[in-house]
Amino acid sequence: MSLTNAEETLMQILWKKERAFMKDIIEAYPEPKPATTTIATLLKRMQDKDFVDYIQYGRSREYFPLVAKRDYFSKHVNGLIKNFFNNSATQFASFFTEETNLSKKELEALKKIINDQIKTK
Template sequence: MKINHLTPAEENLMKLFWKLESFYLKDIMEQHSEPKPHQNTVSTYLKILVEKGYLSTEKEGRIFKYTVLVPLEEYRKFLLKEISHHFFNDSGKEILEFLFNENLISQEDLRGYFDLKIEMKPAKIKEPKHEYANEVLNPKKDKKSKDKKKKKKKDQPK
């Protein structure tokens, strides 16, 4: 099943839908926090989410019953893989270092989860090398010119 990206508004509604799992439009209107959106707005979002494959519909008389097709866990995996690919070079290590350096995860969290006796230290940020800039700013002199200067110094009387 291919999972598509959600807009922030769609994602907000899906958070409610994931709690309900199966629902009618009236259930959404009752459950939605204040300020409640207009019923037509919710209907439009429901139609879009059905088209994107997040919800299915089942007609019961004159109304539709909606059921969640993409579980929250699948969407979370999708988002984490997207973030990992686009921002962390598909590296779990880079994600973990980032979370640790940003204080979003602690050593205690890691110990508790992995039951390890390790101590993580923040990664040292290496200074970028500016080799080309150094070559331009401080050009190396040829050996020949150095040799000539040495000979001139030797040839000069003291």
């Protein structure tokens, strides 16, 4: 299951904060801040999708992510490779390196990452 753009924005806040009360979440948004009811609706939908949960403290809820950021994006990158690049990581890498205007320094860093991965295989 995936998140809408609004839910993903909220997850980014929760991943960064790790745990947050409603006031902390709203405070993390840029102006204009969303309404409390909007955030409450998003949190409920995300809870139904098993992305977040909360601990109740009196009348306040402290929300926290149930899905790690790395796991979420790993699933999406793999889906992207499968759906848009014929399940070819090579096609994806070619597109990524050509279309993102990477500097020579960034390409060298990628090359090092790839070479390090080759050594561990």
